[in-house]
Amino acid sequence: MTDYPDFESSPDAYHVRLSAFEGPLDLLIHLIRTNEVNVCDIPIALITEQYLGYLRLMEELNLDVAGEFLVMASTLIHIKSRMLLPRPDPAQEDEAGEDPREALVRRLLEHQKFKAAAGLLHDRETLRGAQFTRGDGSVAQAAGDSYEPEFEVDLFSLLSAFRGVLERASRRPKMVLPPDQISMEDRIQQLLGRLSETEACGFEDLFSDGDGSRPYMIVTFLAVLEMIRLKLIRVFQSGSFGAIRVYKRARPVDAPHPIGDPQNP
Amino acid sequence: MEQTENVGTVSAELKAIVEALIFASPEPITPRMLYRLLADEPKEDVTAAVEALRAEYTQRPGLQFVDVAGGYQIVTRPELHEWVRRLFHERSTQKLTVQALETLAVIAYKQPITAVETSEIRGVNTSGVLGTLLERHLIKIVGRKNVVGRPFLYATTKEFLIRFGLKDLTDLPKIEDMAEALGFDPPAGLAEITPREEMLPLGDDDTPV
């Protein structure tokens, strides 16, 4: 099927890698091949004995014997015991399809078929891998706007995209305010109202109302920062660790406008 | 664009546009996409232009015209791969493991199929491999099977067709090809490996969502 024997991964290399027994079916096929017996007429006693021998060897080598190997062992033993049972009328055996090995044979053949299919797919992949498409440099130019690659998406991509977003979000510092929280604009108005009563107050006093929740504190703090930027207040501290006092100030003409203010240029 | 009365002659301009489109498309361009982009042209003319190009490309020394994933693509000739590879400093594409390839084969021929069914056929647990195949966009979840537990159903993607250079799912290697590889004749009754018709409409570009 391949006309290109010089490809880096030849079918031979592929089959060598296959010889590792990935599962019980692989091991059985190996035993059938080495004993040179017909897959449709497996000498079940012999094969079972060799199969169990392999399992013991794997255990001795401290290999982790997967559950599938043990299930297959019990299947083989079961078939073997059924083969030993005398049949009332052996002549009927063929028609009724009563051979206890039949289900196993079908599985083995099916398994082999897909192994072969995988080999053929591998050939196709290798051939295709030798075909190069054009470099993209030239066309991105011609396409004008920046070309963003798109992917065929399915449920898995949807879920993993969401997982990625959440993981990213959990790494970000949490500054997101709950949507039903008081807005910064409203808080500024509240604080101005308070200051217009007293003209000045301690910095901590600004935080004394409200529910004392963390988001509320953050809104208040952001509001204070914004008020300083808008030159609505002045803040003074008496000494390095002294108390901080907040004063309302007359808004100078050159003060910036709040963002979103219609007067904002 | 001039109307050609003569079916045999392909408009040079149309051929030029089609060549530019096939060349420029980041992935194989489907006939439907061509028809849509060239909506003013009769479909037969577009097809004729494609076929004329296909014929011309048999003469190009280093390039060839291929049918893949239901579309057309211009690629370098595979026998030149060693030369082209040198351009990329041995950067080769990640190879699939044997497990991944076998699992992919089962899904390709039996799709849509659940994880459990895949594991049964292979005789080993395949869930880890399915994750890898999903991440590489070679398979996708196409729904859930209406049985207890409502397990996911998996199918191959367009990316799969492109990676393996398959025109569509009917282009998968046939059972007869496999007999040779198997070393023995496939028993009768196992021939149903050929994909069924109803699996074919693998997400087409133009299907309205």
Place this chain on the structure above:
Amino acid sequence: MEQTENVGTVSAELKAIVEALIFASPEPITPRMLYRLLADEPKEDVTAAVEALRAEYTQRPGLQFVDVAGGYQIVTRPELHEWVRRLFHERSTQKLTVQALETLAVIAYKQPITAVETSEIRGVNTSGVLGTLLERHLIKIVGRKNVVGRPFLYATTKEFLIRFGLKDLTDLPKIEDMAEALGFDPPAGLAEITPREEMLPLGDDDTPV
């Protein structure tokens, strides 16, 4: 560059290699690069192959051979650029950019949700992508949120369900689902992604917005 009159004698194999290299190179390929890749060939032969190709490409309907940035490149003819541009605007509906996919995922799991909330979760502005998703009928506006500014609330559509093979929104895979099926570890603290009950009655298509 020496103009060769013996164009006819250029080795076909060399010309094939040179064409494949120019075609596949992501950057314009310089003569020096060609000489280095083809170190066993006399430089004059390489140059002759390049010039033979240049001459042949004057005959290609949709492509041209250009000298750019000290190298060679095969590109689409400039008079066809409008067609190529169209190709890039006709995006397939089956596919999404990473941006669009992430936004869609957030909406699917958190619906109904406002644009600002989507942006907050993703950490980037999503407004452009919402347009794409609306255009593709994967999301729709289902109402307004009763907060300052009365922003629109977005939810997924019936098309979305069909596109992803879902019976309804309860069918959306949960992290635990995937963990079980594919052996992925669910990241801690992501359990709240299960869609809440009150989101489920996704207005049918005919629900007035």
